[in-house]
Amino acid sequence: MNKKALIAMSGGVDSSVAAALMLRQGYECAGLTLKLHKHESAKCSQDQNDAREAALKLGIPHSVLDITEEFEKQVICRFVEIYEDGATPNPCVICNRYIKFNFLLQSLQNDFNCFATGHYARVEKDPAGGRYLLKKAVDEKKDQSYVLYNLTQEQLQYACFPLGGFSKGEVRKIAKEINFENAEKGESQDICFVPHGDYGDFIESFTGRPAMPGDILDTGGRVLGRHRGIIRCTIGQRRGLGVAANTPVYVAAKSAETNTVTLGPEESLYSKSLIANDINLVTCSEIKKPMRVMVKTRYLQSAQSALAEQVGEDSLHIEFDAPQRAITPGQAAVMYDGDIVIGGGTII
Secondary structure, three states, rough: OEEEEEEOOOOOOHHHHHHHHHHHHHOEEEEEEEEEEEEEEHHHHHHHHHHHHHHHHHHHOOEEEEEEHHHHHHHHHHHHHHHOOOOOOOHHHHHHHHHHHHHHHHHHOOOOOOEOOOOEEEEEEEOOOOOEEEEEEOOOOOOOOOHOOOOOHHHHHEEHHHHHHHHHHHHHHHHHHHHOOOOOOOOOOOOEEEEEOOOOHHHHHOOOOOOOOOOEOOOOOOOOEEEHHHHHHOOOOOOOOOOOOOOOEEEEEEEOOOOOEEEHHHHHEEEEEEEEEEEEEEOOOOOOEEEEEEEEEOOOOOOOEEEEEEEEEOEEEEEEEEEEEEOOOEEEEEEEEEEEEEEEEEEE
């Protein structure tokens, strides 16, 4: 029986090369682009065209799946709701969990053996325990395992990450050898549905509601000024606060309940522990006793040494060896054992 792979093709160089590598491994491939946005920008149209051109270059069929309704409901609405509740979500984590990998798995049906994406990560099956393991990419600068920690065992069983053993430079070299038109295409630094990076303006436009101003407080509760909505502030922020101070001050806390933002000195940003809920464990079904781990609380942060304990069916307590800066509710806390993702949860 021929091996058949469905390739998630975004129009970028990574997913295009992922398709080429799956072909080299002997898979019969088909490209699929997920249409996420109702009102497509010129960039979205260009991305679809780039995916189509890459598929044509490789001689594989290509199709577009319109999931705009589901993307708005499952990703954009969640993103807005979490921001309005005073937390700071990672939309890529939300998208991978509720949209991308669900639809790729559903699209396999009886036609494909697996699906592949352009993520920099690796999947292996543990011969001892039989579970599928999520591992860091060889190129740690490009590693995306952090935003994939929520993948289920079923999703990992069918997932392929052919770029996991390559550096970005090697991927671009392969793209140039194939003469992909997107070989030198840059990487977007913005959230795909907030192209200009202004979360406050986007949320106001999406909801049709202006953000409510409120008090800016110091750590003693004294009013320092007014903010333009808690959706415009995030933990650790220093600039754009509209408050004059003799020494540097940062956003130390936000409260949706009181609609206040609390500022404090640098040292007020540090804490040694966190609680995370809505957990997903990859290497095991349960953490039965406290374990030493390395933890990332932000995508670009280096992992930090900590002790993790499962304190409920759906909650973790993580105690760091050293205080950590700006641990932010809404972000993911992802645990590692070397290059293996143990699992993680949402910081509360």
